Structure formats: C-alpha cells, structure tokens
Amino acid sequence: MEQKMKKRLIISLIQIGSVLILLLITIQFTKGRNGNQAEEENSPLQTVDILGEQGERTAGTGAAGDEGGSGDEDGGSGTTTGQPGSGDETGTAAGDEAAEGDEAAAGAGATARPVASASQDATASPTPLYQNIAFEIESQLGEFMYYWADNNMRALNELAFLEHNKAMSYSLIGTDDYYYYGDADVYGVPNGQGIAVYADNTYYYGSWKDGKRDGEGTFLHYHIHEVQVNKDIYSYHFYTGSWAGDLPNGAGAEHYAYNMHNLTEGVGYNSNLIGSYQDGLYHGDFYITNIYSDNNTKEWDASAIAGAFQYFSDNQDKMGRRPVQVDRADDDNYIWMYPFANKNLGVKCLNVSGKRRL
Numbered sequence: 001m002e003q004k005m006k007k008r009l010i011i012s013l014i015q016i017g018s019v020l021i022l023l024l025i026t027i028q029f030t031k032g033r034n035g036n037q038a039e040e041e042n043s044p045l046q047t048v049d050i051l052g053e054q055g056e057r058t059a060g061t062g063a064a065g066d067e068g069g070s071g072d073e074d075g076g077s078g079t080t081t082g083q084p085g086s087g088d089e090t091g092t093a094a095g096d097e098a099a100e101g102d103e104a105a106a107g108a109g110a111t112a113r114p115v116a117s118a119s120q121d122a123t124a125s126p127t128p129l130y131q132n133i134a135f136e137i138e139s140q141l142g143e144f145m146y147y148w149a150d151n152n153m154r155a156l157n158e159l160a161f162l163e164h165n166k167a168m169s170y171s172l173i174g175t176d177d178y179y180y181y182g183d184a185d186v187y188g189v190p191n192g193q194g195i196a197v198y199a200d201n202t203y204y205y206g207s208w209k210d211g212k213r214d215g216e217g218t219f220l221h222y223h224i225h226e227v228q229v230n231k232d233i234y235s236y237h238f239y240t241g242s243w244a245g246d247l248p249n250g251a252g253a254e255h256y257a258y259n260m261h262n263l264t265e266g267v268g269y270n271s272n273l274i275g276s277y278q279d280g281l282y283h284g285d286f287y288i289t290n291i292y293s294d295n296n297t298k299e300w301d302a303s304a305i306a307g308a309f310q311y312f313s314d315n316q317d318k319m320g321r322r323p324v325q326v327d328r329a330d331d332d333n334y335i336w337m338y339p340f341a342n343k344n345l346g347v348k349c350l351n352v353s354g355k356r357r358l
Helices: 002-041 137-149 153-160 163-170
Strands: 047-049 098-100 179-184 190-198 202-209 212-222 224-226 234-244 247-258 269-278 284-291 297-305 322-327 330-337
Touching: 137 153, 137 163, 137 179, 137 190, 137 202, 153 163, 163 190
Parallel strands: none
Antiparallel strands: 047 224, 098 330, 179 190, 190 202, 202 212, 212 234, 234 247, 247 269, 269 284, 284 297, 297 322, 322 330
C-alpha cells in the first residue's frame, strides 16, 4: 500500500504542471467559443465544431468517450465494492462500451490505428460549399501563427470559423496534403517552427523536422458541420506535447470539449488525459478526468502499454468487461471495458503529414 501511494504521489507531482497548462489553454478556447456562440446561433448555417465523426467513430477511455454500459442493481456494485457490476445494458455506440460499476461511464473505443486519413473525414460536406471562396495561404496561416505564438487561443478560435479559412482547409479534402507556413529548408521542406492546416479544419503548430511533426507541438481539430441542427456531443479536441516521426511520442495531454446539452445523463465522458504516448498510442501511466452532463467530474488512474489499458485484476462482469481505470477517490471503484475494444487506443483524428501543397 505504501509503495502504491508513493507511486501515485510521484505521478501526481508530474501531472500538476501539465494540468495547469491544459487548463490555461482550455480556458482560452472556451472564452473564444462563448464569445462566438451568439453569432453562430443566429447564422443561417450554424457552425458547430465536434469531435468523433458524427458519433459513428467512438472515442474511448482515453479519447472522448461514448456512453458506456450501465450495470443493473442486482450485481456487485463496482462503485462501492470493486466487484464486477452486472451490466446488462450497453452503450449507444456498438462495440465500444465501458462501465463504471453499476454506473455508466466513458466509452472505451478502439480504432484500426491512431492516424486517420484525411479522406475519412466525417465532417466534410458532400457539396462544394467553399469552391468559390478565395484564400491566400501565406497571409492566413501567418495570422494563425502570430496568434498561436502569442498563445491567443481566443483569436485562433475565431479565425478557424472564418469562411476563407474553412475554404483553405476544405480544398484539401480527400488528401493527406497540407498547407504550411514557417521555417523550411532550401527545398521548401518544413524544418523548425511552423504551422500547417490539413483537411477537416485540422491544424498543427510546433516543431518540424524533415517535413514531419517532431519536437513540441499542438494538434487541434475543429469538427465544423454546416448544419442547422446538430446533436453531436463534441466541441473540439486537441493534443499538446512531444512528437517524433509525425506522431505523438513522449509526454503529452489531450483535452476534449463537449456540447454539454447533448450529453446523456449519468454518463461520464473523458475530458482530460495526461500521460505518455508511443507512436500516437497510450503508453505509460495516465491521469484521466471525465465529465458528466451536470458538470460533475471524476478523476481516474490508468496504465497502458502500446495502446491497451492494463487490467487491475482478473475479475470480469457477466458481460465480460474488465477493470481498466481506478477511481482516485475510491480504490474499490473501477471503470470496466470489453477486452476486444481495449486495443489501438490513442489520440483520435490525427492526420498524417503527406505532401506539402504550395
């Protein structure tokens, strides 16, 4: 028990700095979204940025979660005893459910790999909304880079929703190409500090090496839907931390923001994840917080190897789920997850850096 508490203390000290940075960035983004909310609601084409590909692609315990399976009251309650919950209901996302004892929790999703091709974007419109809107790459990305270097996240948030910036990103739909502004070698290959925009309103700002994301940087994905009614739960998602070989590698943190009015009551959705990554997958110890529709939050500990959470015991509930996260306030309370879904878990919605388009 003493060794466990020492390990938890060390992890907590490391996480404090990351939490503070994550909170500052999140507050800035939230201010920007709130500042634009009234204008967006009055727009004939309401733009709502979401994560999770219209809910079809689940974001699991370690990405923003779907609704998990909720156990009934007959079985052992994982929220109080740590025994497997009976869990005879499943979440709304097929195959990606997790459960916190007898209480619904963040869904545990699995994807084929953490990097998705731009051609798989779910937020892309089937009609050429922006084909007649002109854009100028250097000036527009230069403006993004200026505000990003100044850590003015509210300004970035406003820029992302301007028509000419959406048009710039839209022109890349169906490719892994990107537009770039920043340091480059004599051949135009990104090297140093710079910013890139990809398809599907996705941006990266940070360090580059030989045309790949490498060093410290931030990946941000706005899922913008040009629809008047949108029931998607997500607002935006970002990862900030270490990169190598174009993928998150090393210490990093993720944040998922939600449209709170669309969340299911009693379901916990992963909001912040702080830990270590290997080639975009979870790899190491993690501190996780999830959020509920009433704005209550819970804190969890977990450990992963190569994109798979490590189980806290051999116990399983009658649905076959096993414990993958432990409540920081109650060592006998776990989040439960299906083993078949516990693989390839990592940062969602990443674009590979294909060819720089001039």
